[in-house]
Amino acid sequence: MSTIRVAINGYGVIGKRVADAVRQQEDMQLVGVADIAADWRIWPAIEKGIAVYATAPDRLAVMKETGLAPAGLLDDLLDQVDVVVDCTPKHVAAENVKTYRTRGVKFLVQGGEKHAVTGHSFVAESSYAGAVGRDATRVVSCNTTSIVRTLTALKTAGLLRRARGTLLRRATDPWESERGGIMNTIVPEPRIPSHQGPDARSVDPDLDVVTMAVKVPTTIAHLHYWSVQLTRPAAKQEVVAAFRASNRIALINTADGLTATNVVKELMGDLGRPRDSLYEVAVWEDMLTVQGDELFYAYMVDNQAIVIPDNIDAIRALTGQVPDANESISRTDTALGLGAGFR
Amino acid sequence: MSTIRVAINGYGVIGKRVADAVRQQEDMQLVGVADIAADWRIWPAIEKGIAVYATAPDRLAVMKETGLAPAGLLDDLLDQVDVVVDCTPKHVAAENVKTYRTRGVKFLVQGGEKHAVTGHSFVAESSYAGAVGRDATRVVSCNTTSIVRTLTALKTAGLLRRARGTLLRRATDPWESERGGIMNTIVPEPRIPSHQGPDARSVDPDLDVVTMAVKVPTTIAHLHYWSVQLTRPAAKQEVVAAFRASNRIALINTADGLTATNVVKELMGDLGRPRDSLYEVAVWEDMLTVQGDELFYAYMVDNQAIVIPDNIDAIRALTGQVPDANESISRTDTALGLGAGFR
Amino acid sequence: MSTIRVAINGYGVIGKRVADAVRQQEDMQLVGVADIAADWRIWPAIEKGIAVYATAPDRLAVMKETGLAPAGLLDDLLDQVDVVVDCTPKHVAAENVKTYRTRGVKFLVQGGEKHAVTGHSFVAESSYAGAVGRDATRVVSCNTTSIVRTLTALKTAGLLRRARGTLLRRATDPWESERGGIMNTIVPEPRIPSHQGPDARSVDPDLDVVTMAVKVPTTIAHLHYWSVQLTRPAAKQEVVAAFRASNRIALINTADGLTATNVVKELMGDLGRPRDSLYEVAVWEDMLTVQGDELFYAYMVDNQAIVIPDNIDAIRALTGQVPDANESISRTDTALGLGAGFR
Amino acid sequence: MSTIRVAINGYGVIGKRVADAVRQQEDMQLVGVADIAADWRIWPAIEKGIAVYATAPDRLAVMKETGLAPAGLLDDLLDQVDVVVDCTPKHVAAENVKTYRTRGVKFLVQGGEKHAVTGHSFVAESSYAGAVGRDATRVVSCNTTSIVRTLTALKTAGLLRRARGTLLRRATDPWESERGGIMNTIVPEPRIPSHQGPDARSVDPDLDVVTMAVKVPTTIAHLHYWSVQLTRPAAKQEVVAAFRASNRIALINTADGLTATNVVKELMGDLGRPRDSLYEVAVWEDMLTVQGDELFYAYMVDNQAIVIPDNIDAIRALTGQVPDANESISRTDTALGLGAGFR
Secondary structure (H helix, E strand, C coil): CCCEEEEEECCCHHHHHHHHHHHCCCCEEEEEEEECCCCCCCHHHHHCCCCEEECCHHHHHHHHHCCCCCCEEHHHHHCCCCEEEECCCCCCHHHHHHHHHHHCCEEEECCCCCHHHCCCEECHHHHHHHHCCCCEEEECCHHHHHHHHHHHHHHHCCCEEEEEEEEEEECCCHHHCCCCECCCCCEECCCCCCCHHHHHHHHCCCCCEEEEEEEECCCCCEEEEEEEEECCCCCHHHHHHHHHCCCCEEEECHHHCCCCHHHHHHHHHHCCCHHHCCCCEEEECCCCEEECCEEEEEEEECCCCCCHHHHHHHHHHHHCCCCCHHHHHHHHHHHHCCCCCCC | CCCEEEEEECCCHHHHHHHHHHHCCCCEEEEEEEECCCCCCCHHHHHCCCCEEECCHHHHHHHHHCCCCCCEEHHHHHCCCCEEEECCCCCCHHHHHHHHHHHCCEEEECCCCCHHHCCCEECHHHHHHHHCCCCEEEECCHHHHHHHHHHHHHHHCCCEEEEEEEEEEECCCHHHCCCCECCCCCEECCCCCCCHHHHHHHHCCCCCEEEEEEEECCCCCEEEEEEEEECCCCCHHHHHHHHHCCCCEEEECHHHCCCCHHHHHHHHHHCCCHHHCCCCEEEECCCCEEECCEEEEEEEECCCCCCHHHHHHHHHHHHCCCCCHHHHHHHHHHHHCCCCCCC | CCCEEEEEECCCHHHHHHHHHHHCCCCEEEEEEEECCCCCCCHHHHHCCCCEEECCHHHHHHHHHCCCCCCEEHHHHHCCCCEEEECCCCCCHHHHHHHHHHHCCEEEECCCCCHHHCCCEECHHHHHHHHCCCCEEEECCHHHHHHHHHHHHHHHCCCEEEEEEEEEEECCCHHHCCCCECCCCCEECCCCCCCHHHHHHHHCCCCCEEEEEEEECCCCCEEEEEEEEECCCCCHHHHHHHHHCCCCEEEECHHHCCCCHHHHHHHHHHCCCHHHCCCCEEEECCCCEEECCEEEEEEEECCCCCCHHHHHHHHHHHHCCCCCHHHHHHHHHHHHCCCCCCC | CCCEEEEEECCCHHHHHHHHHHHCCCCEEEEEEEECCCCCCCHHHHHCCCCEEECCHHHHHHHHHCCCCCCEEHHHHHCCCCEEEECCCCCCHHHHHHHHHHHCCEEEECCCCCHHHCCCEECHHHHHHHHCCCCEEEECCHHHHHHHHHHHHHHHCCCEEEEEEEEEEECCCHHHCCCCECCCCCEECCCCCCCHHHHHHHHCCCCCEEEEEEEECCCCCEEEEEEEEECCCCCHHHHHHHHHCCCCEEEECHHHCCCCHHHHHHHHHHCCCHHHCCCCEEEECCCCEEECCEEEEEEEECCCCCCHHHHHHHHHHHHCCCCCHHHHHHHHHHHHCCCCCCC
8 A cells, every 4th residue: 555645725724634644654655845925924834844836826925035945836836746735815715616626636615615516425423435546525513523523422322313503613723813803792603504404414414403503712622512302212321432432522511620622722731732732522521411312412522633533534434445334543643543442 | 530649769871771761651650769879870870860869978968069069869769669679789779678568669660670579570461460459569681581571472372382592792881891792702601590480480381491591792682582382383474473463573685785783773773763772672573583483583682771661651550540451551652662563 | 063973984993982981971962872882782773772773784783693782773873973083993983984975974983094094183282173063073092192292382382392292002902812813923014104203293293203013922001211402401391291281191200100101000990980991191200301401201101092182172162162272172182080189 | 070960859841841852961860859749740750761759749649640650759869979960940949959958959940040049140151150169059040040141241242331121021831821820911120120130149249221111921031122322433343243253042033034032932942952942132133223333123032941051050060070161061062053053
């Protein structure tokens, strides 16, 4: 089995994390990253010895002027790789896709793009098989990834009838919170249901899920509340066991002092996770309640980190080298340190 | 019918608003307010010509020292009134109640106290009749008031089977946000279900309601999301009509630019409402969605203002002078300017 | 002396406050307001019985469609007034000025415009005389107004040599804090000195003042810190007396519980000030310190309210009906309730 | 030269960072850490293989119950070390000091304690020599450390006459921001001058420095603004060169996109710094302005990280093994990656 050669287009919030994660995989090689920026955002890539490419000739010129020593153009990079991970801003990727197709490079886009861009939507624990050997897939958004992971766990345990969720969304990311944020307010999404429910069904059409979404003034993480109709009355421990079966769902407890998103984030930094990343859906176990055939729970979603493992698995799936989902998931999780628990 | 003589014990967030509202009623007289504070919080009462009493002799001395010219002690105030509205901080009222009972003064406490303190819990549109002529009642909390108002509207229309809500709570009030707040985080209540569901049933035991609550970093207002199982498939306009039947539920639209809690609050100030008060539950009409027999909606709760009309009605109910709920509600709403809409 | 007929162009944060203040003056009449908006922002004007004009024919059509019953076009409004107060967003006014000049209507613009637009910059306590009878003036920004007021007080007392200030700016206004804000960060202005120092000298060229400015994540108010070189060693009480001589500087104390901007703002609401307006520069008296010939102090600036009195005075100055600054200031302050203190 | 054996008492914000930094030094050994906590805060120490001791028998019992496998009591730890770094909360250390003295263990306390506790206050670049061979010293607070570093640089260059600073303080740390924070307000310290100026003089009595401090609603970092009277008119490049001479002052530019505290913090994470630590005082070079003999500038202080290098140097100073400040500073900086710049 040959090493998978990977390019990242877009070295932003997701791109830089995928880049690091690719470098942690034994069966992958990060050939380079491409971006339009020539400022502080690129310095760390240079510092880490990553080859940096410009997305266009004018950007190449700027990079050279600022002394960044770029390795060439995106086109040069694409020539050298098996898969390109597109992490450009929302809706930009749709244009890039033409280039990837023309050049015959397999690619994956992020959840900001529409399902139709690739015709396949990806969450490793649900739709890996369908992506094996494809030309392209779309790793769904952070919110949708968390929904599919948790509902797939319930579905696998035979417990899921229908799920109704309220999604509290972080308003902006920390790196750009000096502009474009919200202050001292709560901002409901103007439409109910929100798009995440239908988006989850682009991964698994069997899910009966409705979501409502609202922006709150925090930069750290999303937090979801769920009211689930089970297929039958169940014991709390059945539900907990269903969640525990996934390495990508972490059970946490307020009784351990993990009482809020800021505390969980601090723990990730203390554990030495790169950029304090919480790759897992962190479900509060002691908060989770079953009443008859109804289940209520809440979890935290690190919107910057949660899709990183799925990006890695999606790369493998597209190459066709690892046909089995569990095999890929296991490799990814071992490399990233998932599944060992937080203590 | 004689003028109802009212005292307020505790001139804080609720007390000062009830004081103003009492002064707006034709059938009531504010005899005075009592408090422990002798600082800026009391200046406006003096400025408005309200008689200020001290809750204890040592506080009376401090008030005199700072030149506030207090009118006497709480005991003196209680001698002169028919009803005392207790607005002291959570759990303090339970002690005051002994005094009220000893002196034979009818009283009402706020939602921070337990139901057992008075044996009756009050939301005007649901439980007015049961409070008529009683010695005491308890006006439930802001969150519970909003729940009972909206679910009562659905129940009255024959539409309510069961309701599951996620309650986003403001973390602290503006006046004390220089301490004790939360910053850049989301803090789930450690227990699911939260207490508001059972509390709503202290007003109306028939309600099938489960709530989950979470604190978010804003000072302005709460915001609730609901997933309701209706008794039957319904049209959106039936639900809207059910809500519109109440003066204390205001229908607002994002299409008018009322897109978030801060905007709605600004409108209240622009309309000249005292302290920018939103007395109504503000339900987003264009967001509200019915899917078959399921209803989804969100509303804003001004936690400082929403219980004020109910406090006024509760005063009337206790005196027994206005046996009919609708008569009292109508008087209160007219005096406070409810029901005219925002445009 | 005839009643001054006033128009407001731009019914936003400043415009709506000036409108209310004009209506409180005995010698003025608010003929109408003009705006482009046809949403919730206009409802309160209609509710208050203010004649609303559209700034352009297409906006007139939209207003009619939404049932707002507009009174006509801005041009119609300008025909009926002596003075128009331009409160349109930053840099928009520069274009409007041509219209005002063509029509021969006296006008005043706000501090977002350049000094050259009118050739005169206005703070009542410093430059009233120079505006008497002029065609136009510019009421400087909230920050600059506070600087000129306080430094003028020190200058008048013969105490001011030079002043160096650090200006903490609120990041955005409450009504639009659901977008465009900053979150959990501090954002320095990229240039030192900031523009407020030179702007203060557009009002009074004698001031030796340098400012540095920084945005902080709050919506309530600005807060300035000053380090002032006095002309000579002075006693604290001399400085306090200098500030106390102005009705538009309010001395407050942390010892009264007025410890932060949120608390002071709450007090304004409790006092019944419209929209909780703090028109004064609120200087903390017990914080103010003199060390030899150096003075240190901090004050709060309600950026939405502080320029309102100066707008009123500027209207009078332009008409020439009240040549004396003190006479106008006194009328304005009496109408708005300044100078009575907060207790 | 023997390896310095180090204990940390208090595994909190500072303690856990010092622990990691000690482990990065070639001439030091972290023998263990002591704490009272038995929850998530201790898990990472266990995970990293650090020996954890309990500060008291009852805490030892709790640690054992929760399965943490503690190594013993603080007393056992103190027996094995040359120096103990006290990182317990403010004012707790004063009591611990008696134990350290009784047992004859050299110790250092943090800036929350008074100067008198050790009789010596430490910033490596200013007062290292005075700590060599002492029994104890006190590493001053984050704010004071930044002041002494920058003013020492100006003093060394012969440029400093007197400095007047406004200190914007972060309101609380991220790990505990789910409680005890401030929201949407600005909170001035009630006393001017604030304590940081005198505290800087506890390190270097020659400094002529006055500070004013104010809390702002952010968790990320402090930000200081300075107005400095130079000894003579100077060129900007002289000042920049003075700052550049220190490894512990980093010059950054808004022109590189480093426009606010959140952006700089993100860069630290991208560079792989543990817990995104900014050990340096980050002075904005393109913002810094000289006008004649006056200097104006602003810098960012990562309050969680800035004192870590000084703690390491203080350990070395107490042992007497490295008499030369520059030698210690150089070792520390190399181990922690300071001085290489950010690009």
